[in-house]
Amino acid sequence: MAEIALRHRFPDGGFSLDxxxxxxxQGVTALFGPSGCGKSTVLAAVAGLLRPQQGRVVLGGATVLDTRAGIDLPPERRRCGVVFQDARLFPHLSVETNLRYGLRRAPRDAQGPGFAEVVDLLGIGHLLDRRPARLSGGERQRVALGRALLSRPHILLMDEPLAALDAARRTEVLPFLARLRDAARLPILYVTHALEEVDALADHLVLLESGRVLAEGPVGALAARTDLPLAARRDAGVLLDCIVSGATEGGLTRLDFPGGALLTTLHPGPAGTRLRVRVRARDVAVAVEEPRGLSTQNILKGIVADIQPAAEGPEVFLRLAVGRSDLLARITRDSVERLSLHPGMAIWALVKAVTFDHRTVAEGAPLHPTAAGGSDALPDS
Known part of the structure; x- marks a missing residue:
């Protein structure tokens, strides 16, 4: 486990971090929040690129920073593998030589994946003879990931590694990041302001605002909370851990989740594929009688567990218990009054099969009630 506690105030009454x-x-801890909230500052302090005025950082059981005890290891001794927005590869060296530079930085007694394993994991075997100038942006980032992993770090630090890539390249790299997360078996601290990356990769979420931690915990648990800034987004909703169970005669795919199933027009993989699905609250309607004669494919029986006001406007969130899972529905206060909705009331949740937008799938990732290693996200809107 990595333990991080930092306090720092920049000069002239500037930004402060606490x-x-x-x-x-193991797994990905995502630092998520708006630009300027302190995400990259935290990463810089952990890596040793910034010395905070007060702080303590423990990585892999070793204290690398403790301002009270006078401990402040230099970056090269902290055993952090760092991946930035730009790959920062050596332009005059081949891909293979860039990768082997990471190996040379690894301590002699350090354990970790070998060269061939990393090359296979990231799918870069055909690139070994090339130089960085002949690589796409996505390929460069995959090589940078490999170099960082081959240094046998205690922790991987990723500072918005996909931010400089276009949508196609991000889609290309995300599955490799998911494979890396599952194979590396070490903590990964991942900075992003893109919710789809959190959905696709994160196991644990640290929500930051103005240099402070608003909340932290399993990503699924925080996604479902209506008292956090995430709920103000138009793509607010829950994350469901699903397994593809097969296809219907109508060409739809059935996704089983704890307590129910969803039908979707997507084809995320063969039966047994594990993935995470974001069900947006604004895409969920409710009925107080079992609907009939609708085009909507997903009609899920549940119970109103709670009714909470939305951040602003004439809207509320309904928390719906569907089997062992929760859904959120974003509806108007008028609908609550017209339907006489109240906690404990039986309802049917309606979700269209065309709602889900598949992003990426992580094969073999673990599934648990609030956080899964597979992934499927809806676009920010």
């Missing part, structure tokens, strides 16, 4: 959180020993 955060404390832990990152699980």
């Amino acid at each position: 955060v404390a959180f832990s990152a699980p020993a």
Whole structure:
């Protein structure tokens, strides 16, 4: 586990940072929030590129920073593998030599994946003889990931590694990031302001605002909270951990989740594929009687668990218990009054099969009630 506690105020009354959180020993901990909230500052302090005025950082059981005890290891001794927005490869070296530079930085007794394993994991075997100038942006980032992993770090630090890529290249790299997360078996601290990357990759989420931690916990649990800024987004909703169970005669795909199933027009993979689906609250309608004669494919019986006001306007969030899972529905206060909705009331949740927008799938990723390793996200809107 990585333990991070930092306090720092920039000169002239500028930005101040005051955060404390832990990152699980394996998987992706996403630092998420708007630009300027302190995400990259945290990463710089962990890597040793910024010395905070007060702080303590423990990585892999080793204290690399403790301002009270006078401990401040230099960056090269912290064993952090860092991947930036720009790949920062050596332009005069081949892909293979760039990768082997990472190996040369690894301590002799350090354990980790070998050269061939990393090359296969990231699908870059055909690129080994090329130089960075002959690579696409997505390929360069995959090589940068490989170089960082071959340095056998205690932790991987990724500072918006997809921000400089266009949509096609991001789609290309995301599955490799998911494979890396599952194979590396070490903590990954991942900075992003893109919710689709959080959905696709994160196991743990640290929500930042103005240099402070608003909330942290399993990504699924935070996604479902209506008291956080995430709920103000138009793509607010829950994350469901699903398994593809097969196709219907009508060409739709059935996705099983704890307590129910969804039909979708997408084809994310063969039966057994694990993935995460974001069900947006604005895409969920409710009925107080079992609907008939509708085009909507997904009609899920549930119970109103809670009614909470939305951040602003004449809207509310309904928390709906569907089997062992929760859905959120964003509806008007008028609808609540007209339908006499109240906690404990039986309802039917309606979700169109064309709602889901498949992003990426992580094969073999673990599924748990609030966080899964697979991924499927809806676009920001």
